[in-house]
Amino acid sequence: MCIEEGGEWDSHLFAAVLGLNNKIHGVTRYSRFEMMYGRSPPTLSLDDEPEEDVIVDDNWANPAMQIEFLNRRSEALADVYAQASRNILKGQKKQRVGYAKRQDNK
Numbered sequence: 528m529c530i531e532e533g534g535e536w537d538s539h540l541f542a543a544v545l546g547l548n549n550k551i552h553g554v555t556r557y558s559r560f561e562m563m564y565g566r567s568p569p570t571l572s573l574d575d576e577p578e579e580d581v582i583v584d585d586n587w588a589n590p591a592m593q594i595e596f597l598n599r600r601s602e603a604l605a606d607v608y609a610q611a612s613r614n615i616l617k618g619q620k621k622q623r624v625g626y627a628k629r630q631d632n633k
Contacts, residue, residue, distance in 0.1 A: 547559065548560045548568070549568050553618075554614060554615055554618040555611040555614050555615060556610075556611070556614045557607055557610075557611050557614075561607055562607060562608075562611060564600070564604075565600055565601075565603030565604035565605075565606070565607050566600075566603055
């Protein structure tokens, strides 16, 4: 793509980073965005309604809303990390079994 476009590679960085951060990892089964923020990435469509778990500016001034939001986000991250850890352990077990089978076949 960059060869065809000439020296304008930097104009494609946003799309490349967006793609990498939203790609679901094969072992954790979560995207980098989900691992970082504990939720699915927002859509880029202007027609979509705002997400339920997003603080609107008016609510952000309320300390109780801030605490509630941060607690929900913290719980969501803990859930994502726990599930990702389980997925990693499953992947490691699968690799160990496959390795053992290959060693037995030698």
